[in-house]
Amino acid sequence: MLIPNRRNVNLAVKFGLHWLNRQYFQLLSDLQNCPLCLTLSILEHPICVYCLNDLPWITRACRQCGYPHDHAIDSCEHCFDTQNVFSCFSALAYQDAVKWMFYRVKKHRDEPIARALSDVLAIYLSQRRLHPIPDAIIPIPTTKQQRRKRGFNLPELLIQYLPANLKHLYRPILKSHKPNAEVKHLSRAQRIATNHRFSVSGPVPRHVVIVDDVITTGATMMAAIGALKAHGAECIEIWSVARTPLSHSHEN
Ligand SMILES: [Zn+2]
Ligand SMILES: [Zn+2]
Structure with missing residues (x-):
C-alpha cells in the first residue's frame, strides 16, 4: 500500500495537472467553426449537424x-x-x-x-x-x-x-x-x-x-x-x- 507523503502527493498533483493540461489542449484542438454558421463546437463532420440537415x-x-x-x-x-x-x-x-x-x-x-x-x-x-x-x-x-x-x-x-x-x-x-x-x-x-x-x-x-x-x-x-x-x-x-x-x- 502506498503511504501518502509529501513526495507522493507532489507527484500525484503534478500528474493530475499534466493530465488536465493535455485534456485542455485536446479540447481546444477539437473545437472548430462550422464554415457555414460559424458556430464553435466539437464537430464530427466539417459542417455542424444543423447546417447538414438544412x-x-x-x-x-x-x-x-x-x-x-x-x-x-x-x-x-x-x-x-x-x-x-x-x-x-x-x-x-x-x-x-x-x-x-x-x-x-x-x-x-x-x-x-x-x-x-x-x-x-x-x-x-x-x-x-x-x-x-x-x-x-x-x-x-x-x-x-x-x-x-x-x-x-x-x-x-x-x-x-x-x-x-x-x-x-x-x-x-x-x-x-x-x-x-x-x-x-x-x-x-x-x-x-x-x-x-x-x-x-x-x-x-x-x-x-x-x-x-x-x-x-x-x-x-x-x-x-x-x-x-x-x-x-x-x-x-x-x-x-x-x-x-x-x-x-x-x-x-
Ligand atoms: Zn453550421
Ligand atoms: Zn435518368
Whole structure:
C-alpha cells in the first residue's frame, strides 16, 4: 500500500495537472467553426449537424443519371445514355448555400469548405451507394489554361479529402484537350453534340468512378464515359457533389 507523503502527493498533483493540461489542449484542438454558421463546437463532420440537415439533399433521383425526381426510378428522360452501364450519385441540388460554397472554393480556394463538400459527398455515398469499392477514382480533368488560372482542379481536391479507403484509389488518367470555355454557353443539345474529347493516359480497370464537382447537362460525363468505355471500363459510376436543374446550364 502506498503511504501518502509529501513526495507522493507532489507527484500525484503534478500528474493530475499534466493530465488536465493535455485534456485542455485536446479540447481546444477539437473545437472548430462550422464554415457555414460559424458556430464553435466539437464537430464530427466539417459542417455542424444543423447546417447538414438544412442542405438541399437529393433524396429521390433517377438510379441511372442521378437527376432529381419525385420518386426513385430506374431511368428517366434525362439519362445521358440508354445503355444502363453506369450509375450517378449527386448529393445536393445546386442552389442557395451550395452555390455560395462552390463560389468560396472556386474563387478563394476555401479549404474548409472544400473539405466540407467532400464530406457531404462521402456521407451521401455511405447512405445510398450499394456497389463494392471501385478499382479507380478518376477526376474530371481541367485544361492547362484553367489550372493555371485557378491553381487547382476542384474534382481532384474533392478526392483528396475523401476517406482514406477511397482517396488512395485516385488515378488522374483522363486528360482534357479542349478548353471547357468553348462549351460553356452552349445549350444542352449543342453541348452533347459537341465532341469535346478526353484522352486516357493509362490502363483503365474494370470498375471505375468518375468524380466531378457539379453536373448540369451531363455532356462532359458522356464524353468521359465514352473515353473510359473505349479503353475497357465495364462498370462506371459517377459521383458529384451537386447537380443543377437542366435550365441553369452554366457548369460542365
Ligand atoms: Zn453550421
Ligand atoms: Zn435518368
